[in-house]
Amino acid sequence: MIRLDDLRVFVHAARAGSFSAAARELDLSPALASGAVQRLERALGIRLFVRSTRRMRLSEDGLRYLPHAQAILDAVASGQEALAEGRAGVAGPLRLSMPSDLGRNVLLRWLDEFQQLHPRLSLHLHLSDQTADFFRDALDASVRYGQLADSSLVALPLVPDNRRSLCAAPAYLARHGRPLAPDDLRHHNCLRYVMSEHTHERWRFQLPEGVRTVPVSGDRVSDDADIVRRWAVAGLGVVYKSRLDLGSDIAAGRLVELFPSGWGQPAPLQLVAAHRSALTPVVQQLRAFLAARFAQTQAED
Known part of the structure; x- marks a missing residue:
């Protein structure tokens, strides 16, 4: 049987690059973190990491399994959030990436408004013009320009006619x-x-x-x-x-x-998630909120 706690340790270790770093993030001892990954490897019948005295890296099987492990954790979290939201509204962390210029000068003040509407929400913002990695950065969603190169991602339009x-x-x-x-x-x-x-x-x-x-x-x-x-x-x-x-x-x-x-070259703006199970109620509410703000701004131009 695969344990959720073991999956969580594996995902953190893959992102951090070591068992000790994952242990610190999860408030575990390194021995417990290492044991959790070994237990997961036995359950799956594969090696998830290639280990040496100096470094540790994901094996080919580990690379293939990582997005599935993250998807399982996301699905569990999504279910828990949906139940919690039914009782107490939008709450918990929202991890979001966005372009630097748009983020600082447009989205930041709108996200302040969104958080005021949902005071139990905790914003974690990542501003960069480089393409964000959903698994490495543990993102819930990303605001992106342009067409998606990765067909496995899910895009919700914000300003489809932008140039x-x-x-x-x-x-x-x-x-x-x-x-x-x-x-x-x-x-x-x-x-x-x-x-x-x-x-x-x-x-x-x-x-x-x-x-x-x-x-x-x-x-x-x-x-x-x-x-x-x-x-x-x-x-x-x-x-x-x-x-x-x-x-x-x-x-x-x-x-x-x-x-x-x-x-002008088309530059559609969209809210992107790693997969459909990541389209939680808070992500969908954020998309509706931002789309309305952009529509209002365009109407005023």
């Missing part, structure tokens, strides 16, 4: 002129950012005559898209990123949209 927008500050345009077509960007300082370990330096536009991709360059690049937006507002170059990130700067006149909105 990128090409913008620059009035001060930059006064010094360098305004690009009138994508090819003009070859002569401009283009502010780039790193996303999922790749520098976003091939900018794609949907022109009336078809898709046009332009390689761009510039003197600034960052793995934090919020910094790239701030550079643009400071008049240091041209930026091409989600209009959701740039909307308040455009409305205030800090940035100017340079091309028609229909030319």
